[in-house]
Amino acid sequence: MHVALYARVSTTRQADNDLSIPDQLRQLREWAAANGHLVIQEYVEPGASATDDKRPVFQQMISDAMMKPAAFEVIVIHSLSRFFRDGIEFGVYERKLAKNKVKVVSITQPTSDDAGGEMMRRIICMFDEHQSKEISKHVSRSMKENARQGFFNGAKPPFGYQSVATEQSASRGRSKKKLAIDEGEASIVRQVYDLYQNGFEGRVMGCKEIGKHLTSQNLLMRGCAWNVHKTHKLLSDTLYMGDYYFNVIDSKTGQKRPPEEWVKTTIPAIIDAATFERVRLKRESRAPGVVPPRRVSSPTLLTGLLRCGVCDHAMTLVTGKSGKYKYYKCTSRHSQGNHACTSGNLPMEKLDELVLSQLSEQVFSPDRLKIMMEELRKRIQSSENGQQEQIGKLNSQMRDVEKRQ
Template sequence: MEKKRVVCLYRVSTKMQVDPTGDISMQEKACREFIAQRPDWEFLYDYSEKGISGFTKSVDEREILQKIKEDAYNKKFDVLLVFMFDRIGRREIETLLFVEELTKLGIEIWSAQEKEQLDLMNPEARLISFIKYWKAGSESSQTSMRVAEKHRQMTLEGLYRGGEPPYGYRLVDSGIVNKKGKLIKKLAINEKEVEVVKLIYDLALNYGMGGHRIAKYLNEHGIKPRKGDEWNSAVINYMLRNPIYKGHLTSGKTKRKGSKHRRVSPKEWVLSEKPLEELIIIPEDIWNQVQLVRNSRTPEKYRLDNLDYSQYPLQTKSPLLFTGFIYCGSCGSKLSTGYVKHEWTTKDGKTHKKSRNVYKCIRKTSGGTKCTGRSIYYPEMIEEPVMDEIYKYLDTLKDLDLSQEIDRISKQNLQSSEKRIKELKETIAKNEKYLAVLKEEVPKSILGESQFSPEILNESIRDTADKLEKAYKELEEAQKEYERYKLELDDIIKMQKTVPYWREELEKAPTEVKKMILSEIIDKVVVYSNKGEKNCSIEIELNIEIEAFLRLADGRNREPNDLHEQNILKRRNS
């Protein structure tokens, strides 16, 4: 009697299971023992998948399954033996279609552990097989999500998940006992550290300092961290992006990839649904503004796409007021901070040296691009005339009452956005209902009692799932847009309240703070050199929020283009 040719398939899902004495070896041993019990079988070779998930990887993405299919078409074996049927895959419909294709080629599929053949030739067996694979898929999904979902639910409900408390907080007894009889801890504000947290956020927002400069400031002023002798930028940066300080517990900041963890975009973090009032150290609007300031220095491709970073300077280290948003009118390049050295000798024969800061055209000084403008501009040529114009404008805005106009704008934008969100939620509900109907049809299709074949159902399920995914993304974008409208409206309202005090704040503020305030008012300063003259011409372009504010102030019938011309302030320095 001719023996049946047998090949074996082994698979483990994670790299941690890949070990000479681990799961692969165990599967191989069990399959070889099963073959030895059947004298009509002859072992040929095996296939092995290491670190491959049968749930996250589709059949088409798994090279080994494609190789098995190719060998089956070429009639290289008669029996495919697996340790358990779920080693083939954990995607119910997709895996069954793969198995059915092998079966039609005359291949027998057996499990060493379950000690039976997978028979898809009769409806009852097909249904039982579907239930097995559905269960395997569900278990895999649940296993991979169970811990994450538990953490997610705890976060959403505002429950602390354990670990060392963030700086600014301490652990106290919650009065709740868990299933193991252990008293659960909860977070509370640490009064000894809370002022340092507020200082860190103030330095970031009002002084434009980054993590390195804040750490240096704290160390120089003798402020000690909870652990160690000195602060470092990594700790400061983590604190500045942690939502806990606005009262939101957070999870999902990292995701496991193989044996390593990677940081996740803040867009994917799970935040508690409501802020915990007792944990708020930094008001939410202040926390959000700090994110804008910090992300304005982030490379463009890493920025969140729903935020406007244009109004903040890239840095505030320079002693010059407009570094970061001042441009050469001749070549368009930014003017950076430069230094000019002066040396002179007094009558007593002593040599004196002095250096001073100047605005420098990078392209002009590098010689790489033709620029007909000046190489340098002294601060007094630019800063005094620009500040004079800014003060004049601020003085004209002190007594404005725009509450009715603000209310009208908010209704237009917010109501339109709310309507879009409602429509998308209805679309999602409709597709979710349709997807549930399709999934209910699957067992009937397996039994041959449905007008739809498994292939058509699989395609329909995928198509509906794709539509759902698209709708969810659009909903996320619409919700971001709604939040952006709210933020912009809050900015204009806050602007109206604070404009009367801007001049006073500007006049008394240190350079870092002055730069931050000016960056909210000015979009850019453009400087043109005048040929044959020692002076220059200056244009000041106000940022879009100020332009909108002035449009409201200047009259409701003025066209935006006219306003734009009005809001480029021109000043010749004599």
């Protein structure tokens, strides 16, 4: 009989550090030889959980088994938990394979092919599933407590930090780890915050510009170029002011857990809280929902404000003679061609000067400024009166409550 062998361990750490897969394969080969079977293929899955079917090697094996005709007649496993730890999923795949005349056989948990054997396999899978959930629960509880005590559970530390071994022992003879500042990376983190807050050479810098600047200076993120996402994450993550949280993301769904389930771990701060707060407020004020990003980051005066007088499309900046001349041009004409709009190019310097001149003469004249200041005073006074009225109502309500008591 032609058979395929399937060996699996749950984590890459197990695959690297123990002999589970070699031992499984040895036993599977010996079983096949003792029973006179020919091994056609060996499928090895290091570091994949059997609670779902999101396993590339497993899926390849199923695909081979469903060929017409099938590549083999039997899938041989060490125990049923190597195939699946979910009773329902096990049954689904077992029936799917049976339709193509492929069986699943465990060398340590043999069962018959009749209804009684099918029931026994379901019972075994139910116990495996329960055991898997119990183990997961205990591991999660242990990791949360580890985080509360200030230890690092992850494998790869966040940018700006390194994991260092402590004197406290963990399982399997290893040492528990804590996060410590990596000064080389931390200097880049501080530079990112400084560039966002203060700009560079008088130029306002957003996440995109900061990423381009750092990459051009060969200040890479662990060998990789910076991008908008990386820069934004660095500027918005509270871990850089010493507030690191564990258990934030649900690994199964990829969604954030409720904040009450997060576990705070205190770590050394790279950025002080005041700097982080100033940057946070600046990010919020420059968010696209508040201000169009082009108006914030562009050094061009009227970017994002001008609209074409012919077709009402936005105007964009174009250059001529290798950047020597700059013009505002209709985006419709620029992207689709001259046939899309009959408007012409507007020299940037002349239009900017005209707009600034009109602002100075019409908007910022002494008489108009006086009117604006009067309106501002009235609004402030009205706001103060409204607040005083609200305070009076609240005080009256409090007195009524005190009387009833």
